[in-house]
Amino acid sequence: MKIRSFILGLLTVLISLPTIAQNPLVTHMYTADPTARVFNDTLYVFPSTDIVCEEGKGENGFCMPSYNVFSSTDLTTWKDHGLIIDQTDVPWGRKDGFGMWAPDCVEKDGTYYYYYPAPPLDKSGFRRVGVATASKPEGPYTVEKDYMKGVNGIDPNVLIDDDGRAYIYYGGGKELFVAELNDDMKSIKGKPQKIEKLPDGYKEGSFMFKKNGLYYFTFPHDQSGSEEIAYATGKNPMGPFEYQGMIMERWKDGIWTNHHSILEYKKQWYIFYHHHDISNDQHLRSMRADSLFFGNKGQILKKKATLRGIGITNTNKPIQIDRFSTSKNLKVNRLKDKTVVGWQLDYIKPNAYVTYNSVNFNSKNYKKVIYRVSSGTKGGTIKLYLDNELITETKVANTGSWDTWKKVETPINKKLKGIKNIKLVFEGESDYLMNIDWLKFE
Numbered sequence: 001m002k003i004r005s006f007i008l009g010l011l012t013v014l015i016s017l018p019t020i021a022q023n024p025l026v027t028h029m030y031t032a033d034p035t036a037r038v039f040n041d042t043l044y045v046f047p048s049t050d051i052v053c054e055e056g057k058g059e060n061g062f063c064m065p066s067y068n069v070f071s072s073t074d075l076t077t078w079k080d081h082g083l084i085i086d087q088t089d090v091p092w093g094r095k096d097g098f099g100m101w102a103p104d105c106v107e108k109d110g111t112y113y114y115y116y117p118a119p120p121l122d123k124s125g126f127r128r129v130g131v132a133t134a135s136k137p138e139g140p141y142t143v144e145k146d147y148m149k150g151v152n153g154i155d156p157n158v159l160i161d162d163d164g165r166a167y168i169y170y171g172g173g174k175e176l177f178v179a180e181l182n183d184d185m186k187s188i189k190g191k192p193q194k195i196e197k198l199p200d201g202y203k204e205g206s207f208m209f210k211k212n213g214l215y216y217f218t219f220p221h222d223q224s225g226s227e228e229i230a231y232a233t234g235k236n237p238m239g240p241f242e243y244q245g246m247i248m249e250r251w252k253d254g255i256w257t258n259h260h261s262i263l264e265y266k267k268q269w270y271i272f273y274h275h276h277d278i279s280n281d282q283h284l285r286s287m288r289a290d291s292l293f294f295g296n297k298g299q300i301l302k303k304k305a306t307l308r309g310i311g312i313t314n315t316n317k318p319i320q321i322d323r324f325s326t327s328k329n330l331k332v333n334r335l336k337d338k339t340v341v342g343w344q345l346d347y348i349k350p351n352a353y354v355t356y357n358s359v360n361f362n363s364k365n366y367k368k369v370i371y372r373v374s375s376g377t378k379g380g381t382i383k384l385y386l387d388n389e390l391i392t393e394t395k396v397a398n399t400g401s402w403d404t405w406k407k408v409e410t411p412i413n414k415k416l417k418g419i420k421n422i423k424l425v426f427e428g429e430s431d432y433l434m435n436i437d438w439l440k441f442e
């Protein structure tokens with residue numbers, strides 16, 4: 001591994017304290033194209049990495065030099081295991097290609113097979129697909145000396161079927177392809193087949209999963225200006241598939257891509273995907289996750305992306321209420337006054353509300369609730385409800401300006417216990433009442 005990858009790896013380890021997840025899942029680096037997998041009862045996420053492009057580097061505005069891997073068992077704290085493959089580690093890849101796009105990882109007979117696209121040195125395609133193997137999901141990975149013959153494209157995804165046969169799906173030139181893998185998991189049988197009967201429009205990033213004997217072939221699809229997540233189903237891993245429609249709406253706020261994976265963990269289905277939360281730049285993306293549900297005919301129910309994300313939030317840290325489950329009459333914007341990534345609730349009008357689901361009140365004694373607030377008007381009142389029961393009312397006065405933050409607190413006189421949904425309701429007379437950064441129970 002070259003010095004750059006070593007330093008990157010070291011930096012990642014140094015900053016890899018577990019992060020608290022709402023959406024986006026991590027904020028210490030840019031992560032895109034998340035493929036989530038369950039190995040040994042732990043949920044691993046294998047995303048790609050976006051970095052700021054230097055002049056003349058990368059392609060299509062993306063600079064993607066390497067891969068990290070993340071894991072969680074509570075879907076709330078995410079451990080960054082650090083760098084697993086850098087472009088300089090790939091013998092057949094361009095060392096300055098910055099084109100390490102969407103990867104995947106599967107396990108077979110105790111070996112973890114990591115599939116990744118990279119721009120080849122021999123210029124035999126836009127991307128070729130490499131394989132790396134490890135005995136643990138977090139590596140260390142050994143990269144194969146050459147790319148997979150016959151696979152010419154991006155976004156590899158692998159399904160191992162119940163009968164042990166494995167299939168690789170990938171994109172190339174707007175179309176999607178499938179090929180069966182040989183037992184070595186590193187080469188394909190015969191020629192890849194184009195997936196037929198999908199609707200027109202650019203398609204990439206396919207992700208196949210199987211549920212109750214049905215094959216769900218899911219893919220980002222640009223029909224009208226940016227990518228929605230869509231799906232088709234079939235009875236055979238190589239098709240034919242019948243188009244079923246959209247899972248997640250396209251972004252309409254300046255990001256063209258979305259890229260997802262779908263899996264079940266501890267009896268709940270999830271969709272992992274990306275957005276440009278931290279950067280507001282479509283080439284610097286952040287991975288997210290939300291719960292996913294199926295209808296009684298096996299159809300995937302449409303998913304609205306949330307800021308709340310997944311997992312149960314504990315009360316030992318401030319609760320980022322700006323990552324809400326639902327809201328009315330307020331906005332969310334980047335915080336202006338801080339050194340770490342964060343957001344605030346602002347433009348809060350009278351009778352606005354915000355809900356934040358699944359908070360675990362697991363301490364013995366809660367004495368107060370604290371809010372970090374600012375207000376440039378007369379302020380207002382925050383009514384705190386837990387599962388619809390009114391717990392406290394907190395008066396917020398003018399703090400000096402919208403950018404002057406103060407902590408206000410109110411005693412709690414009730415016993416709080418168990419997992420509850422928070423609702424804050426805002427009352428007052430001004431057009432805009434206050435901004436809130438976070439709240440905390442102590």
Ligand code: FUB
Nearest residue numbers: 101102155204205257259
């Ligand atoms: O991340 C680079 C490319 O953008 C991926 O390979 C596509 O799926 C899209 O997310």
